[in-house]
Amino acid sequence: MSRLLMYLLVLGSASQVISGDLLSAVQHRIRYAIKENQPENLRIGKLDEDLLQTPENENSELFSLIQSTKRSTLKYRLREPSNYFRLHESTSELSTKVSIDLEALCPRFCRDGLSAAQLNLFVAVWYEERPFSVIHVEVTILDVDDNSPQFPPTISRPYVLQLKEVIYKAGKQVELPKAIDKDIQPENAEIQYRLQSHLDDSSHALDTFHLVTRNDSRVMLVLQKDLDYERVQQYRFYLVASSPVSEERRPFGYVLDPQSAFHDQLEIQVDVLNINDIEPVFSQSIYNVEIPEDAKIGTTVHVLQATDRDANSTIEYSLENSNDLFKVQADGKVILINKLDFEKRNKYTFTARASDGEFYALTRLDITVTDVNDEPPEFVTNPPILKVEENQPSQTS
Structure with a gap:
């Protein structure tokens, strides 16, 4: 059975007291140290034998009694019952009553700055049915590595x-x-x-x-x-x-x-x-499209399309210099909203914008109106009169 035992015996110089306050007069001190979690009934020591281990006790009357044939007449009694230790009245053997867990004792029994708990016992030694001496027994409970680290149960998982x-x-x-x-x-x-x-x-x-x-x-x-x-x-x-x-x-x-x-x-x-950290991009810097001048109102002239690698990004489109002929919808469709006339104007240039709410991209949209044969022939009034003499060779100007 593995255990650590350490004791120190100190003999007080007080004279024998045979009075009612004997139990408050400590004359001897014994110190033990054991590791926590030792099994029940672990033998810690024998008070009579351990008291004799130091020469300072030689002048003590208790020392003499223990050495004499009267040793068997001594009785050892705990002043107060202990939850942790038992003491044999006749043999003075001190043992554990339960397995002692240091972490359960602290902080009540742990001194500041010390990684151990000290349990105190006061033992009255009786001789011939009367109090004879008092022994103060200190049992230090030493820590062992018996706990594993644990994350607090209050932490969410995951x-x-x-x-x-x-x-x-x-x-x-x-x-x-x-x-x-x-x-x-x-x-x-x-x-x-x-x-x-x-x-x-x-x-x-x-x-x-x-x-x-x-x-x-x-x-x-x-x-x-x-x-x-x-x-x-x-x-x-x-x-x-x-x-x-x-x-x-x-x-x-x-x-x-x-x-x-x-x-x-x-x-x-x-x-x-996700953070909007990527700009939308048009695949071309210039888009050239054609539309016949007779296109109907509502015709889709072109569909603007930019890309944005940001997840879940939404792109909205607009024309920065729009007029009363074209408009762009939020989804990028450029729509004809009025009739075209090639003879009045056949070229339109716009700056198109694609925005994701944080960043934007620009491109140029060139719209060419193509001519349609939509004008009937007509005679010129008061045409000039041309004269040519007969017998002129061909190709005469």
Whole structure:
């Protein structure tokens, strides 16, 4: 049975007191230390034997009694019942009544700055059916690495981060939740963090993120690449908090494997939020179209079309220098709204705009009106009179 036993015996110089306030007069002190989580009925020590371990006790009457044949007549009784220890009245053997969990004792029994709990027992030693001496027994409960780190149950699962593209570029950091290790001793409460791929992750999240643990123990998710909604809309992976495998947890012949350390994991979901960060683009800088002058009102002259790689973007179109002959609808259709007349004007140039609400693109729209034989022949009034003499050769001008 593995246990740590440490005791220190201190003999007080007070003379024997045989009075009603004997129990408040501590004459001896014994200190023990055991590890937490020891099994029930663990033998901590024997008060009579341990009291004799230091030469400072040689001048004590209790020391003499214990050495004498009268040792068997001594009785050892706890001043108050204990929830944690039992004391054999005749043998003075002190043992555990239950398995003691240090984390359950703190902070009530843990001193400030110490990673252990101190439990105090006052033992009255009786001789010939009367109080003879008092022993103050201090039992220190030492921490062992018996707790695994856990993410608080109040944290949502999965833990969702909503990060806007453009704003979150390579090098940007985001704080992640921390796990908690209830162990009292700092080295036992050490937590290591790492990222682990999700089973169905096709976004290669670990190529985009890595972890940094700061000196103040904050866990930071660091971007290695710019977020781009048009490329990846969501990442999923695990944040794993593990406790290094300590000697208490390591069986004989154990080969240290960091992946098998006690751990907890928290699913992280990063939703990339779209931002209008891409301008619409026309495929041509100039569009040339033709329309016959006899086209009917309402005819679609041309359909403007720009592209925008932003997801879910909406493009609206307009003509910057429109007139009373043409208009453009929001969907890009350029419509004839009045009759054309080739003889009056046969060329129109407009600047067309495509806007996604944040950015816009411009192009030139040239509309040529083609002539249609829509004019009847007519005689010229008062034509000039031409005269030619007879017998002139052909092609005479």
